[in-house]
Every structure is written in structure tokens, then in C-alpha cells.
Amino acid sequence: MRSKGKATKPSRMTWSDPDPDPELEPDTEPGSSEQEGSEASVRIGSSWRGSLRSGGRKRQGGTGGGGGGGGGGGRRRRQRSSSNKERSVRRLESNERERQRMHKLNNAFQALQEAIPHVKTDKKLSKIETLTLAKNYIKSLTGIILDMGACLPAEGVPSEDSAAKLLQCYQQHLEEEGEADLTQYLTHVHSLSQRS
DNA sequence: TAGGCCATCTGGTCCT
DNA sequence: AGGACCAGATGGCCTA
Numbered sequence A: 001m002r003s004k005g006k007a008t009k010p011s012r013m014t015w016s017d018p019d020p021d022p023e024l025e026p027d028t029e030p031g032s033s034e035q036e037g038s039e040a041s042v043r044i045g046s047s048w049r050g051s052l053r054s055g056g057r058k059r060q061g062g063t064g065g066g067g068g069g070g071g072g073g074g075r076r077r078r079q080r081s082s083s084n085k086e087r088s089v090r091r092l093e094s095n096e097r098e099r100q101r102m103h104k105l106n107n108a109f110q111a112l113q114e115a116i117p118h119v120k121t122d123k124k125l126s127k128i129e130t131l132t133l134a135k136n137y138i139k140s141l142t143g144i145i146l147d148m149g150a151c152l153p154a155e156g157v158p159s160e161d162s163a164a165k166l167l168q169c170y171q172q173h174l175e176e177e178g179e180a181d182l183t184q185y186l187t188h189v190h191s192l193s194q195r196s
Numbered sequence B: 001t002a003g004g005c006c007a008t009c010t011g012g013t014c015c016t
Numbered sequence C: 001a002g003g004a005c006c007a008g009a010t011g012g013c014c015t016a
Helices: A068-072 A084-115 A127-147 A160-177 A180-195
Strands: A041-044 A047-050
Touching: A084 A127, A127 A160, A127 A180
Parallel strands: none
Antiparallel strands: A041 A047
């Protein structure tokens, strides 16, 4: 069980709340406490974090599991030729880029959530819920498309004519099958709304 | 208060 | 070489 430390960092931003001040805690100096070849011990907020080595990366030439903690043994640090100040500046720039990257990722999650029916309005979905819901929605739509396979144009670029035919097919599908294909998806949506 | 979720920092690795 | 990507760590907020 990890501890839930005290409040030291500024209150966090949300997706829609663009970072007003990228300044970081002035006395943190990322990397400045790190001696060449020594164990890293950096200060984050008010707490000290010893030995970042163990937590490091796992991917070693491929996706998934791979190395695990094993790689930590003889891992070499990248040669550092720049000064502490230069490293600190690069770290801050890197942090900013990472923040922007995560904001873009969050925007994509937001867009995905808005693309899924029935979840726009009330409650904000968590990321895992968004992904799961999207998966189920895609599956249900796939089911519908497969059922309508006979109606789909065999080949070629879809024309206005084929689009109209597709719509007609879909309406016919709804008449015959109802929304059975969406049942699983809707059930999932319902269960989520029940929880909140 | 525990637990879930999130934002952010960080350093290693991959890619261009 | 530098940026992108990734995952671990940590702390804050919120809710049951």
C-alpha cells in the first residue's frame, strides 16, 4: 500500500485546464543531485526518491514484458557531457513536451468519449471505461455490418446510390433484428450509469 | 480513511 | 543528437 503523502505540489490541472505556469519547483533541480556513476536520488515535491534504477524501463528490443527488472544490473548511463544547468534546462523542456503529449492524449480520449453514443452528457468516463466502451461499441457495429453483408456493395467506390441502398438495408436490419447487436454495448453503458 | 483515478516528473529506450 | 514514447513513482483530489 503506497502512502498518500501530504499536499506539497500545486493543485493539479485538468484536461481542459491548460497549464498556466510550466514553472517547476525552483529548488528541485532535476538531475542536479545526481553524481556521475552514483545512485540517483532526486527530490520530488517534498519527498525523496532513492534509487530510480529499479523502476526504470523494461522494453528491450521489443514490446511487452521482456527484460523486467533484470536489465538494471549492468545498465550503463548515457554519457553526460553537459553541465548541470544544461541538463536541468533540457529536463524542464522535456517535462513540458511530456505534458503537451499527455494533454494531446487526453484530448484524444475526450474525443473518443464524445464519439461514443450515450455517454456525452452526464458523467465523465474514466480512461479505462472509455476504452472498454469503445471496444464494445466497435464490436456491436461490426456485428451489424456483418449481418448486413449481403447488402454491401461488392466492390468499387461507394456511390450515392450504394449509400442509399446501405441505409435502406440498415433500416431493414433494424426492423428484422431490432437492436440486438447493440445489446451488449447498451448493457455495458447501463451498468456504468448505474454505478455512478 | 482506503482506494480509484489522475497529472506530473523522471530516466531509459527507440526512432528519425 | 534530440525528440517521442513508455512505464514507474509519487502526491493530490474525490468518493464510498
